[in-house]
Amino acid sequence: xxxxxxxxxxxxxxxxxxxxxxxxxxxxxxxxxxxxxxxxxxxxxxxxxxxxxxxxxxxxxxxxxxxxxxxxxxxxxxxxxxxxxxxxxxxxxxxxxxxxxxxxxxxxxxxxxxxxxxxxxxxxxxxxxxxxxxxxxxxxxxxxxxxxxxxxxxxxxxxxxxxxxxxxxxxxxxxxxxxxxxxxxxxxxxxxxxxxxxxxxxxxxxxxxxxxxxxxxxxxxxxxxxxxxxxxxxxxxxxxxxxxxxxxxxxxxxxxxxxxxxxxxxxxxxxxxxxxxxxxxxxxxxxxxxxxxxxxxxxxxxxxxxxxxxxxxxxxxxx
Numbered sequence: 001x002x003x004x005x006x007x008x009x010x011x012x013x014x015x016x017x018x019x020x021x022x023x024x025x026x027x028x029x030x031x032x033x034x035x036x037x038x039x040x041x042x043x044x045x046x047x048x049x050x051x052x053x054x055x056x057x058x059x060x061x062x063x064x065x066x067x068x069x070x071x072x073x074x075x076x077x078x079x080x081x082x083x084x085x086x087x088x089x090x091x092x093x094x095x096x097x098x099x100x101x102x103x104x105x106x107x108x109x110x111x112x113x114x115x116x117x118x119x120x121x122x123x124x125x126x127x128x129x130x131x132x133x134x135x136x137x138x139x140x141x142x143x144x145x146x147x148x149x150x151x152x153x154x155x156x157x158x159x160x161x162x163x164x165x166x167x168x169x170x171x172x173x174x175x176x177x178x179x180x181x182x183x184x185x186x187x188x189x190x191x192x193x194x195x196x197x198x199x200x201x202x203x204x205x206x207x208x209x210x211x212x213x214x215x216x217x218x219x220x221x222x223x224x225x226x227x228x229x230x231x232x233x234x235x236x237x238x239x240x241x242x243x244x245x246x247x248x249x250x251x252x253x254x255x256x257x258x259x260x261x262x263x264x265x266x267x268x269x270x271x272x273x274x275x276x277x278x279x280x281x282x283x284x285x286x287x288x289x290x291x292x293x294x295x296x297x298x299x300x301x302x303x304x305x306x307x308x309x310x311x312x313x314x315x316x317x318x319x
Contacts, residue, residue: 080131126226201228
């Protein structure tokens with residue numbers, strides 16, 4: 001499996017204020033059509049981000065929602081992992097895509113016949129704008145509580161500002177976190193149990209989420225693996241994040257041994273998700289199964305990280 005090192009941040013367009021009212025009927029507020037911003041002051045992404053979103057069109061590309069397995073559904077755009085886990089007592093959404101694209105996710109959820117107000121929790125994989133950018137709007141529209149790793153909560157609540165790696169370059173509408181979790185903590189919603197595994201490095205509170213989904217008597221371990229890439233990170237002599245190397249090494253060790261029947265990811269290409277979906281469409285009913293997927297992803301990520309670290313150390317020794 002080839003590791004896809006995706007750039008993890010987004011655009012410089014004007015998008016809807018986090019708590020602006022829903023657009024009038026017939027108007028759509030997205031990054032592709034950002035002209036409607038509601039009566040409140042619009043949220044402005046830095047101009048430097050326009051090139052980034054243009055280079056990552058899959059982040060806003062429509063994708064029909066579909067069942068992954070059991071009560072787990074894909075409801076995001078083609079290039080970002082946004083997952084809905086349904087339960088009798090309410091539903092859970094993981095991640096919110098980029099700023100201005102909450103309506104794409106909401107439309108996908110409605111297409112499944114699900115009432116937005118039945119979503120009780122919105123979880124976050126990590127506090128970067130391509131995964132947290134739509135969360136404030138989604139929380140507002142659903143009434144759901146946002147739950148996030150305690151180590152990423154400050155970054156979520158200040159809208160991505162003062163990121164230890166990216167500074168103020170990639171902000172997003174600030175997200176109010178109603179409840180925090182720590183490593184190994186489980187959340188219970190009726191008979192649904194989700195467990196947070198802290199996998200720091202990509203962000204301090206980067207989180208791998210695990211749960212079990214069943215079809216009849218066959219139950220599988222689902223894993224939304226935390227991002228393990230370090231695009232543009234300073235890994236050597238980083239005074240703002242001195243533990244970054246140790247954090248990544250810890251996270252590789254956490255992800256590899258996880259029970260992992262169906263690996264998912266904030267960026268689907270990280271775990272070859274769409275290739276497996278295509279095989280299932282061709283008739284292989286077990287194509288999404290990849291019990292070694294988490295181990296393979298951690299191995300690829302570690303090798304890429306070590307090469308990046310070695311290069312930075314070599315460059316530093318020359319100076």
